[in-house]
Amino acid sequence: MVLLERVIEEMKDDTPAIPIDRKNLLVLVDRLFSESYDGEPTATGLANTPAFVPELFLRYCETLQQSNRLDYGSLLHFARKLLADNPGVARLTRLAWRFVCVDEFQDTNRAQYDILRLLVAKERPNLFVVADDDQIIYQWNGASPERLQALRKDYGMEVVQLPENFRCPPVIIQLANNLILHNRTRTADKKPLVARKSAKQYPGLKALVFDNEETEVAAISTTIREAGWNAEDCAVLARSTKLLERAAHELTKRGLQPYLAQRKNEFECASVRWMHAALRLANARHDREFLRRTSVAWQAFTETVIEVNEVEAVAVLNGGDFLRAWVETAQERAGSETYRDLLKRVTDNLVERLAFIELLEWFWSQNWLDDPLEAEEMNTWKELHGALMREHAPENITLHLYLQEVDLKSKAAARLPGSIPCLTVHGAKGLEFKHVFLIGMADEIFPSYQAVKKGYESREMEEERRNCFVAITRVQESLNISWAQTYNGYAKKPSRFIEEMGFKFQKTAK
Structure with missing residues (x-):
């Protein structure tokens, strides 16, 4: 994102129509990489895209090469070009x-x-x-x-073909086969799944309807406790994160520990975010975007404003070293002995020499904001750090390598023992659980509104059907499917997938 911002700034005078929402631009560029786009202004993949996109794409590729940096999409792009050319x-x-x-x-x-x-x-x-x-x-x-x-x-x-399934009970396999037969874009001679698990190993299958989403998610904890299941053997799956967040809230309220699995690319706590930004600036001391991020995080951390333009003026006197100039400016305005001590350690361990591991270990030992999020993110960072130390010899770890490894990892907290995973269907792919709660099984939720709008035979509907197929085949023992008659006050019909599976409602819950 930093490099794309730089390209946009360079193009700003010549191309005033570049939108403010630049995250969507990065998504667009990444899509073009995935489609093997090479920058041609007349390519079919450019349909309904702004006229500046080809130039933006080519300049972004040039900037990536000049900076010796590649993201995942551009790794594919340049690997393909290397082999083709x-x-x-x-x-x-x-x-x-x-x-x-x-x-x-x-x-x-x-x-x-x-x-x-x-x-x-x-x-x-x-x-x-x-x-x-x-x-x-x-x-x-x-x-x-x-x-x-x-x-x-x-x-x-x-x-x-290997149609044998050793995970799911026979009744789940039958539901999955019934469902996926409604898709047309399948291998013509594909065999149905065959269950290799005994039906006797299967404790239950339920389809429940509730008045609203509050009662729907509240019933999860009740079911787990009444059945006597271990929490870690259960999982809550849904099509969207929003419903999972509500489910996680209800589980917490009722004394169960949820694990809301979401990728988190950046730290959020001000103190942790500032230290991460300072390391990035130490690794690229002439990068204005990293300078800006360091200043923004410092203001959130200490309530001290340090203007980027002011630091740039100071940097002119020391060879353009933004990190040195930033620390000198911050030291002049440090409002407490705590922050002065922190900045002195940054000077000693980042500005004058690169002893960043020593600095980090000291930084983690402090209690800066008395904030639960700070403690969580420091623990997450320490876990990432420990894994990196085990993988590489400490004497071989440069700051560049360290940041490269940390930046690629999710900053979300690890799952705690005994917690209940709350996962999107995409997040659950490849996993398996004894007991699965598949919630939000209502039309315009699962399948999504976009798929319903496109129609029964659309690509979108077929992909939603495959999503549902993936969801129910995570089950090792029991499946609870549920839907609510209203979500956010809007009436909803049961998901068409329930009928396609041949699922019959066994119980109505209020």
């Missing part, structure tokens, strides 16, 4: 890696498939893939049912 490199790569295995192939986007085609020659297709077209739930990220068809056509793949 240099056939010799592709040929040598094929010689080094004669056999290729791809797991979860159904999730690949066009750029990934283009790379695969460059790595695996059609005349010697030593290629093995694992895929399930009933689990394509990342269309928004470039996945497509047509890609599996293209694979079979391009390489003449022999298909070996």
Whole structure:
């Protein structure tokens, strides 16, 4: 995002129409990377996009290269270009890696498939893939049912079907088979799933209707306690995060510990956010965006304002070193001995020498804001730090490597023992739980409003159906499906997927 901001600033005078909402621009650029876009102004992928996008895309690629930085989308972009523009490199790569295995192939986007085609020659297709077209739930990220068809056509793949399922009870498998048969874009000769688990191992299956979402989520804790289940054996799944947040709130209120699994890319507590920003500035001392972030976080942390322009003026006197200039400016305005001591340690361990690990260990030992979020995020950072120390020898860890590793990791707290995961369907993919509560099974929620609006045979509806297929096949023992007659005061009908599964309501709860 920092580099994109820099490109936009450079283009601002020539292209005044660039919107303020730049996060959406980053999403657009990432989508173009996934579609193997190369900057052509007439490409089909540019439909309904602003006229400045091709130039923005090309400048962003140039800036990434000049900065020696790549994000995930651009890694795919430049890897594909390297292989496509240099056939010799592709040929040598094929010689080094004669056999290729791809797991979860159904999730690949066009750029990934283009790379695969460059790595695996059609005349010697030593290629093995694992895929399930009933689990394509990342269309928004470039996945497509047509890609599996293209694979079979391009390489003449022999298909070996493995329909046996060892996770789910027979009744769940029957529901899943009933549901997914409503999708048209499936492998034509695909076999139905076959359960290998005994029906006797299965304790229960319920479809419940409630008056509203409050009573729906409140019933989860009641069911867990009445059944005598261990909390860690249960999971709450939903299509959207909003309903999960309500469920987590109700679980907490009723004495159970939820784990709301959400990716968190940045620290949020002011003190922790400031230290992270200061490390980034120490690693790139001429970067104005990192300077701005350091100042903003410091103001939130200490209520002291340090203007970016003022620091830039001071930096002119010391070779443009923004970190040194920022610390000097902050020291002049430090309002307490605590902050003066902190800034002195930053001077000693970041400005004059890079002893950042020593600085961090001292920083974590302090209680800066008496804030539960501070304690949580410091613990999370320390866990990330510990994992990094175990993976690399401390003497080999540069600040650049350290930040690269930390920045790639989620800053969300780890799941506590005995907690109940509250997951979106996408977040639950690949996992399994003894007891699953699938909530919010109402039309315009699951399936989503957009899918309902597009219609029964739309790509959006088929992907929602695959989402539901993934959700119910997380079950090892029991499944509770529920919907409410109203959400946020609006009347809702039960999800069409309930009927498609052949599920019958067994109980009405008030």
